[in-house]
Amino acid sequence: MFIRQISVFIENRKGRLAEFCRLLGENGIDMVAVTIADTTSFGILRAIVDDTDKAVKVLREANYAVTVTEVLAVAIDDEPGGLAVALEKLRDAGISVEYLYSFVRHVGDQCVILFRVDDPTHAIKVFNEGGVRLLSFDEVISYR
Amino acid sequence: MASQTIYNPKIELMPRDQLQLLQQYRLRNTVQHLYDHSPFYKKRLDEAGVAPEQIKTLDDLRRLPFTIKYDLRDNYPDGIFSAPTEQIVRYHVSSGTTGKPTVVGCTRHDLDMWSECVARSLGAAGCTQKDIAQIAYGYGLFTGGLGLHDGCELFGMTVIPASSGNTSRQLMLMQDLNPTVLCCTPSYALYLGEALQKQGISPDELSLRIGIFGAEPWTEEMRKRIEQLLGIDAMDIYGLSETSGPGVAVECIEAKHGLHFWEDNFIFEILDPETLEPMPDGEYGELVITTINRTGMPTLRYRTRDITRIIPEPCTCGRTHRRIDRLKGRSDDMLIIRGVNVFPSQIESVLAGLKGIMPHYRIIVDRKNNLDTLDIEVELAPDMPLDEVRTVEKLRSEIEKGIHATLGLAANVHLVQPNTIERSEGKAKRVTDLRKVYD
Numbered sequence: 262m263f264i265r266q267i268s269v270f271i272e273n274r275k276g277r278l279a280e281f282c283r284l285l286g287e288n289g290i291d292m293v294a295v296t297i298a299d300t301t302s303f304g305i306l307r308a309i310v311d312d313t314d315k316a317v318k319v320l321r322e323a324n325y326a327v328t329v330t331e332v333l334a335v336a337i338d339d340e341p342g343g344l345a346v347a348l349e350k351l352r353d354a355g356i357s358v359e360y361l362y363s364f365v366r367h368v369g370d371q372c373v374i375l376f377r378v379d380d381p382t383h384a385i386k387v388f389n390e391g392g393v394r395l396l397s398f399d400e401v402i403s404y405r
Numbered sequence: 406m407a408s409q410t411i412y413n414p415k416i417e418l419m420p421r422d423q424l425q426l427l428q429q430y431r432l433r434n435t436v437q438h439l440y441d442h443s444p445f446y447k448k449r450l451d452e453a454g455v456a457p458e459q460i461k462t463l464d465d466l467r468r469l470p471f472t473i474k475y476d477l478r479d480n481y482p483d484g485i486f487s488a489p490t491e492q493i494v495r496y497h498v499s500s501g502t503t504g505k506p507t508v509v510g511c512t513r514h515d516l517d518m519w520s521e522c523v524a525r526s527l528g529a530a531g532c533t534q535k536d537i538a539q540i541a542y543g544y545g546l547f548t549g550g551l552g553l554h555d556g557c558e559l560f561g562m563t564v565i566p567a568s569s570g571n572t573s574r575q576l577m578l579m580q581d582l583n584p585t586v587l588c589c590t591p592s593y594a595l596y597l598g599e600a601l602q603k604q605g606i607s608p609d610e611l612s613l614r615i616g617i618f619g620a621e622p623w624t625e626e627m628r629k630r631i632e633q634l635l636g637i638d639a640m641d642i643y644g645l646s647e648t649s650g651p652g653v654a655v656e657c658i659e660a661k662h663g664l665h666f667w668e669d670n671f672i673f674e675i676l677d678p679e680t681l682e683p684m685p686d687g688e689y690g691e692l693v694i695t696t697i698n699r700t701g702m703p704t705l706r707y708r709t710r711d712i713t714r715i716i717p718e719p720c721t722c723g724r725t726h727r728r729i730d731r732l733k734g735r736s737d738d739m740l741i742i743r744g745v746n747v748f749p750s751q752i753e754s755v756l757a758g759l760k761g762i763m764p765h766y767r768i769i770v771d772r773k774n775n776l777d778t779l780d781i782e783v784e785l786a787p788d789m790p791l792d793e794v795r796t797v798e799k800l801r802s803e804i805e806k807g808i809h810a811t812l813g814l815a816a817n818v819h820l821v822q823p824n825t826i827e828r829s830e831g832k833a834k835r836v837t838d839l840r841k842v843y844d
Contacts, residue, residue: 268792270785272821298794302801302819305794324824326785330792359793377792 262385263331264375264398265313270326271297271304281306281325288319293402294375296362307362309334309375311402333381334364334396335388336371344374350391356380364401373401410528412560416669417525417724424725427669429463431697436460436469439703443487445480446705466672466695471681471706474502477647482508488701498546499646500746500812503754509548509646512701516555522644522667523556523652529665529724530640531615531658532586534561539578541589541597542620542744543569548650549620549744553588556652562586569593569744572600583612590744591623591631591639596775598634608636615658617642619651621741622732622842641731647707648694654729663716663728670698673729674706675715678736686717691736692729710737734843738836740770742777745814749835752781755807761789761800765826771839779816781808787823 271277278297285292295308310316313329320327337343351358357379364373373396378384388395411417419427437457439446449470450457459465477485478501486493493510501507511519532538538557542549550568557564565584567575575597578584587594594616601608613635619642631639643664644651653671654664666673675690676683684690692709712735716728740747749768756766763784771778783804791797797820804818 266792270789270791270797270820270822272819300794300798303797305791305797307792321787321823324787324822326787326789326791326823328788328790328792 262333262395262397263381264309264334264396264401266330266332266375266377267308267310267313267316267320268328268330269306269308269320271306273299273302273304278304278306284319284323285310285316288315290316290319294362294364294373298360307360309401330377331381333376333378333384333388334398334401335374335376336394336396337374339372343372347374347388347391347393350387350393351378351384354383354387356384356387410533411724412525412528413521417529417726419669419725421725424668425463428672428697429461431669432463432466432672432695433457433460435695435697435699435703436705438700439487439705443485443703445476445485446487449705463672466674466706467683469695469705471693471708472704473708474507474647474710477507478502478505481505483510485704486510486702488512493701495551496546497548497551497646497650499548500748500751502748503750507647510701511649512699515649515699515701518670518698519552519649519652520555520559522649522670523552524560525667526642526652526655527556527560527562527586527617529655529657529722530617530642531638532560532562532617536586536615537563537565537582537584537612538586538588538617539565539567539575539582539584541567541569541575541587541593542651547620547744548644548646549588549590552644552650552652553617557586557588572597576600576604576606579611579613580606585612586615586617587613587635587637588617590620591618591627592621592743592772592775592777594618594631594635594639595627598631599775602634608634611636613637616640617655619643620744622734624841624844625731626841626844643729643732645694645709647704647709648696649699653694657720657722657724659722660720660728663720663730665720665722665724665726665728668726671696675713675729678710678712684714686715689714689730689733710735710739712736731844740768740836740838741842742770742779742812742814745812747779747812747814751811752808755804755811756783759800759803759807761786761791762804762820763823765824765828766835767826768836769839770837777840779814780819781816782819782821782826784823784826785820 291311293309298305359377361376440457453470495511497509544550616639628639641656644653654666672695674693678691692711696703712733713729765784767782769780808816
């Protein structure tokens with residue numbers, strides 16, 4: 262149930278992001294979801310790509326520091342309070358969210374949220390028992 | 406001709422033949438003293454096959470082994486000393502090349518000799534007993550503050566022991582206590598001068614007339630600018646902790662060209678840094694110093710790594726002690742940043758102890774608003790677990806803390822992508838110095 266995400270160190274310099282995206286594009290790698298956490302001097306770009314291993318190889322060859330992290334993807338009702346329901350379940354189980362980002366595509370009347378939590382195995386159990394729909398990597402990818 | 410005080414006319418004006426006899430006598434004594442009291446030098450002399458009684462004239466100096474900065478580090482803290490701890494009255498500590506600093510031990514005799522050198526230097530630079538000195542060198546482990554302090558007191562000046570930093574307080578002291586002499590690094594003098602200008606204080610409102618500036622290289626252009634901003638004569642003083650501290654050599658106000666080397670206490674040589682053969686008079690080479698009037702930690706043929714030359718012509722001031730020219734550079738990669746000696750190897754040793762980074766880095770030194778800045782780019786390891794911003798931030802701040810602890814200087818650390826720092830012959834090009842510190 263884990264989704265493999267790449268995290269990439271991007272220097273805070275003009276054009277670096279464009280360079281990164283162009284590199285993936287030229288290698289036929291598709292980004293399904295992307296987010297950036299930024300500081301004054303650098304950013305950490307996190308993305309779900311259709312071919313994680315290839316992306317890591319291509320990026321390392323092009324001098325990027327990249328690491329693979331496992332995150333969870335869940336389908337959330339796309340309505341006010343939808344995300345709150347999922348978060349409350351985690352809170353009640355004592356699980357902390359390290360970060361999350363949303364996935365703009367819709368699955369019927371649901372949207373996709375990517376989570377990084379401190380206890381992922383526990384979180385899977387909590388979501389399953391709480392009726393929050395977890396998505397597999399293939400499902401995430403198929404929303405392209 | 407500017408007026409001057411000759412603090413010790415007997416020595417400062419001593420005819421050269423007598424001065425050389427004095428040097429010869431003291432050199433012999435120093436070598437014997439080291440042989441008898443410093444296991445380090447006894448071993449070195451034995452290895453070089455030199456017995457103390459073989460050192461008879463100044464020409465025999467060339468038979469003596471060299472001392473390098475590494476020797477002080479390898480024998481940290483006091484393995485090179487030649488006096489027991491009960492005779493050492495003070496330690497000074499300066500940057501080493503890696504990790505551990507360099508420790509210097511002074512006996513009472515050594516401090517007295519040093520203070521006399523500073524007193525002579527003050528006189529040569531144009532100071533008189535009526536002068537009031539504001540000492541804005543750092544007090545503490547660094548030799549600048551205490552060295553000038555002791556020398557000024559011995560000379561008979563009034564001392565304001567301001568120490569470094571706190572610019573607004575420095576300016577207040579200048580306005581309220583009317584110092585006539587300012588002692589600090591040349592870059593700090595420039596900074597103070599511009600701070601005055603910003604506050605609309607004209608040098609005419611102050612009593613300053615002389616500056617005693619050292620601990621870092623500077624240029625004629627900087628001298629002109631400082632003199633104009635502060636309304637003073639800006640004088641160059643030279644020294645290093647390994648041989649005492651400031652006051653090994655100084656410019657005289659009369660010639661304001663070249664620094665008189667106190668040859669009764671220090672023998673200097675100018676050598677080719679590659680072959681270690683003497684350079685002809687007037688040609689640039691590495692300055693090598695033998696201290697001949699110290700007891701706690703005399704150094705034989707200490708390689709300063711500073712590049713200078715002899716000014717062979719006699720000086721108009723009448724002093725017989727020969728002059729060296731303004732420093733022209735270094736024969737190693739040492740940087741002087743805010744008066745602190747910094748070796749790239751020190752930064753390397755900090756980086757080597759940390760995970761998540763590559764051993765490639767670039768040091769960028771610049772001067773902004775007359776203050777030196779130190780920026781260090783460090784390559785992240787390609788597989789650094791960097792998913793969390795705080796992990797990366799923590800690594801960055803660990804590097805900054807490590808550098809501060811080792812150098813005593815704040816640095817801005819920038820993490821960069823792996824393999825992006827330019828290499829030449831496989832090695833990273835490590836230092837970019839954007840300042841103009843040498844003529």
